[in-house]
Amino acid sequence: MSKVFIITGSKSDFPVAEKAIKVLKKYGVAYDIAVASAHRTPARVEKLVTGSDADVFISVAGLSAALPGVIASFTVKPVIGVPASGALNYDALLSIVQMPPGIPVACVGMDRGDNAATLAVEILALSDPALAQKLKDDREAMAAKVERDSEAVAEEARKVE
Numbered sequence: 001m002s003k004v005f006i007i008t009g010s011k012s013d014f015p016v017a018e019k020a021i022k023v024l025k026k027y028g029v030a031y032d033i034a035v036a037s038a039h040r041t042p043a044r045v046e047k048l049v050t051g052s053d054a055d056v057f058i059s060v061a062g063l064s065a066a067l068p069g070v071i072a073s074f075t076v077k078p079v080i081g082v083p084a085s086g087a088l089n090y091d092a093l094l095s096i097v098q099m100p101p102g103i104p105v106a107c108v109g110m111d112r113g114d115n116a117a118t119l120a121v122e123i124l125a126l127s128d129p130a131l132a133q134k135l136k137d138d139r140e141a142m143a144a145k146v147e148r149d150s151e152a153v154a155e156e157a158r159k160v161e
């Protein structure tokens with residue numbers, strides 16, 4: 001049973017999906033991945049979404065980026081959209097974020113497959129205390145790194161002539 005279902009609009013979106021997979025693997029969260037396009041294969045999108053037992057969907061899409069919204073139309077589970085960067089960049093971001101009232105998609109930053117996965121883990125952690133603890137541990141590790149970086153920068157600054 002997969003907890004997270006990653007659907008990309010194209011094979012070319014895989015590098016962004018890969019960032020999500022790395023995070024999900026780190027937290028030991030089961031996932032599935034498939035390619036399906038809102039425009040090229042709408043029936044396949046419906047079949048995949050309605051047939052899935054995942055708790056959270058992550059959808060990576062570029063250009064007009066209808067896919068996350070179409071996924072959201074077929075489920076009441078949370079959908080996290082990741083705009084894939086392209087020639088224009090803001091096209092996909094604005095498309096994903098501008099959903100009509102009642103059918104929201106949580107939109108992360110451009111190509112931020114990693115943040116999409118972290119948000120998915122946070123949603124799953126609502127009912128999984130062990131997962132929540134792992135997230136807290138990682139936040140502490142991040143904070144400790146900032147302190148180490150600050151000391152390193154102060155040291156570099158002292159050397160500047």
Ligand code: RP5
Pocket residue numbers: 008009010011012013037060061062063064065084
């Ligand atoms: C979108 O169009 C996909 O999500 C992809 O980001 C973009 C380009 O797709 P390909 O032409 O590479 O298949 O639907």
